[in-house]
Amino acid sequence: MKGNCIIAQSGGSTAVMNASACGIIQEAIEQQAITNVYAAQNGILGILREEIFDLQNESSKAIEGLKTTPAAAFGSCRYKINLENDLAKIINTFEKYKIHFFFYIGGNDSQDSANKINQFAKQKGYPLITMGIPKTIDNDLVHTDHTPGYGSVIKYLATMTMEAGMDTEALYTTDTINIIETMGRNSGWIAAGTALARRNKKDAPHIILFPEQPFREEKFYEKIDCTLKKWGRCVIVVSEGIKNSDGNYLFEQNDKINRDTFGHSQLGGAATYIKKIIEKEIKQKVRYSIPSTIQRNGIHFASLTDSNEAYLLGQTAIKLAIAGINGKMVTLKRISNYPYKCKTDIVDLSLVANRVKSFPQEWITPDGFFVTRNFYQYTRPLIQGEVKPRLKGGLPVFMRFRKEKVKSTTLTL
Amino acid sequence: MKGNCIIAQSGGSTAVMNASACGIIQEAIEQQAITNVYAAQNGILGILREEIFDLQNESSKAIEGLKTTPAAAFGSCRYKINLENDLAKIINTFEKYKIHFFFYIGGNDSQDSANKINQFAKQKGYPLITMGIPKTIDNDLVHTDHTPGYGSVIKYLATMTMEAGMDTEALYTTDTINIIETMGRNSGWIAAGTALARRNKKDAPHIILFPEQPFREEKFYEKIDCTLKKWGRCVIVVSEGIKNSDGNYLFEQNDKINRDTFGHSQLGGAATYIKKIIEKEIKQKVRYSIPSTIQRNGIHFASLTDSNEAYLLGQTAIKLAIAGINGKMVTLKRISNYPYKCKTDIVDLSLVANRVKSFPQEWITPDGFFVTRNFYQYTRPLIQGEVKPRLKGGLPVFMRFRKEKVKSTTLTL
Structure with missing residues (x-):
């Protein structure tokens, strides 16, 4: 032809x-x-x-x-x-x-x-x-090992996480909590990729919240508490699409509670929801970043x-x-x-x-808050150069x- | 000694x-x-x-x-x-x-x-x-031409603004609005620095909101409207410290309206406030990024x-x-x-x-939404290399x- x-x-x-x-x-x-x-x-x-x-x-x-x-x-x-x-x-x-x-x-x-x-x-x-x-960037296409766009978004986000992690480490005294919200829709691929920032246990991120892992509030507070006791700070990466055990988005839940005077749903997503519940429960100041469209264009x-x-x-x-x-x-x-x-x-x-390729359950640690070694083997080659x-x-x-x-x-x- | x-x-x-x-x-x-x-x-x-x-x-x-x-x-x-x-x-x-x-x-x-x-x-x-x-990073110290930290934060934020600007340009069809919230406390130095991203009038950012410039809602809508008509999209950089004509922070104003069920003030800052009022008035979908602590550590x-x-x-x-x-x-x-x-x-x-060095009024354009040429002359040397x-x-x-x-x-x- x-x-x-x-x-x-x-x-x-x-x-x-x-x-x-x-x-x-x-x-x-x-x-x-x-x-x-x-x-x-x-x-x-x-x-x-x-x-x-x-x-x-x-x-x-x-x-x-x-x-x-x-x-x-x-x-x-x-x-x-x-x-x-x-x-x-x-x-x-x-x-x-x-x-x-x-x-x-x-x-x-x-x-x-x-x-x-x-x-x-x-x-x-x-x-x-x-x-x-x-x-x-979501890496959620089936029948391909990974998707172009994914390696770049996680390289950039892992770097942001390292840098925000240094901020948290330096920042003042103890018990600093910092949240970074990532994209990724209903899959945790992008949030998981920030794990590359961690070269030793002290490093950010300390907790990753995946959409594939129903959000359990009590376990989450325990994990934060444990992290603060160990390192005096806690960097949390939250995927925009995290859901509760009923499969509803957490920030939609939030919407039902709060509607503003204009009748709009409350603004902000997963990060602001997580910030709010932490501040209520742990009574610590929480900072958060939402790199949004910035993350996917970091050429x-x-x-x-x-x-x-x-x-x-x-x-x-x-x-x-x-x-x-x-x-x-x-x-x-x-x-x-x-x-x-x-x-x-x-x-x-x-x-x-x-069709959508979810983040594999076997790559999530048993406590539900981090990735396993296999994930590192999978992603490390994708961020080189x-x-x-x-x-x-x-x-x-x-x-x-x-x-x-x-x-x-x-x-x- | x-x-x-x-x-x-x-x-x-x-x-x-x-x-x-x-x-x-x-x-x-x-x-x-x-x-x-x-x-x-x-x-x-x-x-x-x-x-x-x-x-x-x-x-x-x-x-x-x-x-x-x-x-x-x-x-x-x-x-x-x-x-x-x-x-x-x-x-x-x-x-x-x-x-x-x-x-x-x-x-x-x-x-x-x-x-x-x-x-x-x-x-x-x-x-x-x-x-x-x-x-x-705030560049608000007196008796020094500029402060270490400022050149780096604006170099990085200007790059983010360029990249988010490309996203907005590519994204779908027309009338896309994107907000980037910057740090800078009560001075507009950092927000102003994103102006470096603009090499021609088409480029982001299209509007900058300074704390030194009392926020006038009507003028703001007019400016957005005009920008959308011209370019089909509008990237707005908002300083975290923007205030109304009474000198109150805009997002505090927001707090008075909305308190959540826990009794906390509503979360999110200037960007979410601006997003909300735009969605009410202009009825366009608005995206926003809050690079927060990420912006100041971009080594x-x-x-x-x-x-x-x-x-x-x-x-x-x-x-x-x-x-x-x-x-x-x-x-x-x-x-x-x-x-x-x-x-x-x-x-x-x-x-x-x-003492605090505010952003000079004479470097803000008459409409209040951008910087003058003199600002470029001042900042360009600071982001080199x-x-x-x-x-x-x-x-x-x-x-x-x-x-x-x-x-x-x-x-x-």
């Missing part, structure tokens, strides 16, 4: 999702079978709205700059395809723009969309090759291993597409830990779509595309 | 307050007039409690490691001397340990303590030389200029003390911006104690002292 290709990005940002885009673009330019390389603004929304731009007009320097620019250079979306109408519109656009290769960088929802588009094309007899490229201290793998997956997706592979997501398959070796593989889009964005005046330089729309004269109308 | 010297650290952490300690120690070791170099655990509390350790027993590698270890290696405190009893105890301890040189690394409260100790020693006829070394991306100046001030304090200068704080005096040149100077401790902490396994390595107490056999009893 010969034709144009289109790249789109979807879901929450990561530090390295542009590295995947870079891998796709640089490899696509090399391939004879691909005529033009296009990108959609804001994922499939850009296809639906015909906001499609031509990457031929972008400089090779800008394209290379993708490797050191966080978030989604083409814009992202959270649009879920439900209607056949959408699918028909997408295939019409593909036809109009002679697009026969579709690359979607995203998480499990996005792989579901990619799969639906691919199935619909097949059904309508439109020649299309669709490849998914995994992307999520200034991102993992080079992660970035290289993100690039490799993008590049591999193109190579496989050219070879006729269709309807797959490229994956990472670990060969060995020491030395770390990972190869690429593929899986059916349908097997990834809408540093991405070095170009700096100017002491701050990183990020690229932006010119984003020139594909000219209608080049289209089959 | 000849005798032992003691170093102590006080107040909130910074990324480079250990660099000042390093400057003091490395220079003190070189000086014949100084017999032993001691440090107090947790500032003057360590002197009061006789928690004093001997730096002779620490390796030169550990001492050098101070340059790349954030927070206070000797521990910090917030203890305010009020009683003559404390002063008498401190001088007794100095006498017992033959300490005749006292170096206090801290902010304006700490310079006040140093001054009181020095005055009391003079009054009692105890030979003591006291020197203050400025330290605060992994700290300013080398800042670190070098912190070191220089420590080193200079020793040199001046040996030359007989007493009761002063070392300061930075800017000679020129291009090229950036700064020299050290001194000021009476009494002139620094308990990067501290490079040693990395191991992809994460920074921090030093810890062995902290062996001074042996009583060496003391005059």
Whole structure:
């Protein structure tokens, strides 16, 4: 098959999702079978709205700059395809723009969309090759050893935890409690990753709260008490998605108690909830940090291993597409830990779509508040090396595309 | 004068307050007039409690490691001397340990303590030389061009703002609002520093809220509205200490409205307050980050200029003390911006104690929501260069002292 290709990005940002885009673009330019390389603004929304731009007009320097620019250079979306109408519109656009290769960088929802588009094309007899490229800081995609974005978010968060840990250690006298809230939705992968900060038992974090581990208040107070007695301080990492034994989010519980005068739910999430109950029970001043969207875009201290793998997956997706592979997501398959070796593989889009890989129970210590050694073996290789964005005046330089729309004269109308 | 010297650290952490300690120690070791170099655990509390350790027993590698270890290696405190009893105890301890040189690394409260100790020693006829070394991320000390710690906190926060700004730019479609809450107590220096993130008008931050600028809700909504219309997104940096026109903190106002079922004030600060009022008025989803203690310990991306100046001030304090200068704080005096040149100077401790340098009104734009060009000229030189902490396994390595107490056999009893 010969034709144009289109790249789109979807879901929450990561530090390295542009590295995947870079891998796709640089490899696509090399391939004879691909005529033009296009990108959609804001994922499939850009296809639906015909906001499609031509990457031929972008400089090779800008394209290379993708490797050191966080978030989604083409814009992202959270649009879920439900209607056949959408699918028909997408295939019409593909036809109009002679697009026969579709690359979607995203998480499990996005792989579901990619799969639906691919199935619909097949059904309508439109020649299309669709490849998914995994992307999520949450590391919750099935059938891949890990996801690009994860290594960088945990490298950065572990560093933040070390640094906030030093603050707690220095800070004044004793019994200092510090909470860091991490992302990760319903899985504890990200929160768990902060365990890398701990080189000896004295180090932060001292307690990790996982969504996979129902929150037991009494055990938690006991653990804090024990930590304060031992080290005079306690750094707690809480996953945004922690739940009680009924499976409800803790901060939703909080919402039921407190609604403000405007009728809104009380603001703040897991960290503020945990802070409140500690202050009530242990009567200690509690500090907290919520790095929120900052954590997932930390290209200034991102993992080079992660970035290289993100690039490799993008590049591999193109190579496989050219070879006729269709309807797959490229994956990472670990060969060995020491030395770390990972190869690429593929899986059916349908097997990834809408499924979630929880944090393994066997990697949580029996008390429920930390990770086991196996987790360290799994994650250590993922945070090696540093991405070095170009700096100017002491701050990183990020690229932006010119984003020139594909000219209608080049289209089959 | 000849005798032992003691170093102590006080107040909130910074990324480079250990660099000042390093400057003091490395220079003190070189000086014949100084017999032993001691440090107090947790500032003057360590002197009061006789928690004093001997730096002779620490390796030169550990001492050098101070340059790349954030927070206070000797521990910090917030203890305010009020009683003559404390002063008498401190001088007794100095006498017992033959300490005749006292170096206090801290902010304006700490310079006040140093001054009181020095005055009391003079009054009692105890030979003591006291020197203050400025330290605060808040940049609110008078009589110094800027304070060590400030360059690093704004370099890191500006980078976070750039990265969160990329997230906001990528994120989905339009009208995304993102809030970043900064430290800085009652001054807007830190919040203002995030302006460095903006290389063109499109860039974050779009709005900065200063404590020096009474918060006017209507003007604020207008500014957001205008920003959303122009750029489809709005990144707001809010200083933790913003106040209304009556001079009350905005989040205290919030506290009066909402108390939780435990009787505590509602949690969260300026960011959650601002989020709530925006959601009420503009009816847009608002994200927020609170980097809290993380922001002030970011040695992994700290300013080398800042670190070098912190070191220089420590080193200079020793040199001046040996030359007989007493009761002063070392300061930075800017000679020129291009090229950036700064020299050290001194000021009476009494002139620094308990005073605060507010953010200059003339550096706030007429609409009250951004900084002027002069502010860029002032801050740009302060964020140049990067501290490079040693990395191991992809994460920074921090030093810890062995902290062996001074042996009583060496003391005059």
